[in-house]
Amino acid sequence: MKDKQKLLVIGSGGREHAIAKKLLASPHVAQVFCAPGNPGMVEDGIVTLGISELDFEALKGFCYEEEIDWTFVGPENALVAGIVDSFEADGFKIFGPDKRAAKLEGSKDFAMRFMNKHAIPTARFETYQSSETALAGLAHFTEPVVIKADGLAAGKGVVIATTKADAEKEIALMFKKGQKQIVLSEFLAGPEYSLFVVVGKNGHRILPLAQDHKRALDDDKGANTGGMGAYSPLPQLAQADYEKMVTEVVEPTIAGLRAEDFNYCGILYIGLILTKTGPKVIEYNVRLGDPETQVVLPRVENDLALLVEKALSGETLPEIKVSQDACIGVVIAAEGYPGQYETGQVLPTFTETEQLSFDYANVAEKEHELIGNGGRIVTVLAKAETLAKAQAEVYAFLATKELTGCYYRHDIGTKATQKKY
Structure with missing residues (x-):
């Protein structure tokens, strides 16, 4: 790897800030650009660009002019739209799966058929192309029923209907909103875990696990969101169960990618649920998760730039070195998110310390102050020797801040620590 590389990160959220x-x-990196990025990144020395993540021609033009060494893709929309195919066609190095492989996230039906084909444990499911056939298909499922929009939905395209009447309403609504295809699946009960795999041209490595909190409100109530917080490690997960996740899910998934000759050099997210009969896959994502990235990367002691460089060049990937410290992240979101939400909230000044850091997402700048400019605004992160200490640290900090027009959950990490703030 040459020293003083110039790199480009695609995306604008907290995940991309962390990446x-x-x-x-890395001592090998001179400069990191982020397109489009957000104003909260600038203080960390990241150069933001006024280029959309979907404007592939402008992005490639920038890479050519600035002699960017390689690009790291953060969000799924660019991957599903074919950014990797576009970049590689013009000879640019880029870290992420191509359009065909990105269907593992872009289509729930495609992903679940892939799982069935390669004997990867998942829920029983059926796919429907009309409201009428889906309503008839409800008879094949017991309550609660999981209803999934087939395409991308930013983590918010899944509804768990507790009654058949609710399921009927949701199915009708999804098709009215323009869905061409939906998936009905059985409900799986158990704790959920986020597992990330670095997939290189030659081999793969597993990053530290995290647990996300999808529901908007405390005690896993409220609507599904893109994620309201996460933590790592997971002391409640038994080693034997982790080993089953690796042998029964990760290894056959990677074998399936190779068997189908996917052009997959990037991150694979596996959303797992630990049922009474063992681990099962809820979904694949073809990139790092948000907000899990914000708590996973601080625990990775490897040089991320060197790891990606080896993945792209086909070299053997180094073993992942993991810090024993714990990390917890709490998302501050706009009041009303994930529905109609406010914008323009003036954020208090957040000062980074050895224990606390901040990954910004939907923010804008107004008169030298950061203001809210979307649903999820910023992830507040604490790192400490134990989860309990990190949890106490992050919530003690949040208690000192006046956050008008915002809200956050008070129980991120409680599943491991049993403490709520």
């Missing part, structure tokens, strides 16, 4: 910071920490 860019981690890349910039």
Whole structure:
């Protein structure tokens, strides 16, 4: 790997802020650009660009002019739209799966058929192309029923209907909103875990696990969101169960990618649920998760730029070195998110310390102050020797801040610590 590389990160959220910071920490990296990025990244030395993540031609033009060494893709929309195919066609190095492989996230039906084909444990499911056939298909499922929009939905395309009447309403609504295809599946009960795999051209490595909190409100109530917080490690997960996840899910998934000759050099997210009969896959994502990235990357002691470089060049990937410290992240979201939400909230000044850091997402700048500009605004992160200490640290900090027009959950990490703030 040559020294003083210039890298580009695609995306604008807290995940991309965390990725860019981690890349910039490498002694081999001179500069990290983020397109489009957000104003909260600038203080960390990240250069933001006024280029949309879907404007592939402008992005490639920038890579050519600035002699960017390689690009790291953060969000799923660019991957599903074919950014990797576009970049590779013009000879640019880029970290992420191509359009065909990205269907593992872009289509729930495609992903679940892949799982069935390669004997990867998942829920029983059926796919429907009309409201009428889906309503008839409800008879094949017991309550509660999981209803999934087949395409991308930013983590918010899944509804768990507790009654058949609710399921009927949701099915009708999804098709009215323009869905061409939906998936009905059996409900799986158990704790959920987020597992990330670095997939290289030659081999793969598993990153530290995290647990996300999808529901908007405390005690897993409220609507599904893109994620309201996460933590890592997971002391409640038995080693034997982790080993089953690796042998029964990760290894056959990677074998399936190779068997189908996917052009997959990037991150694979596996959303797992630990049922009474063992681990099962809820979904695949073809990139790092948000907000899990924000708590996973600080625990990875490897040089991320070097790891990605080896993945892209087909070299053997190094073993992942994991810090024993715990990390917890709480998302501050706009009041009303994931529904109609406010914008323009003036954020208090957040000062980074050895224990606390901040990954910004939907923010804008107004008169030298950061203001809210979307649903999820910023992830507040604490790192400590134990989860309990990290949890106490992050919530003690949040208690000192006046957050008008915002809200956050008070129980991120409680499943491991049993403490709520």
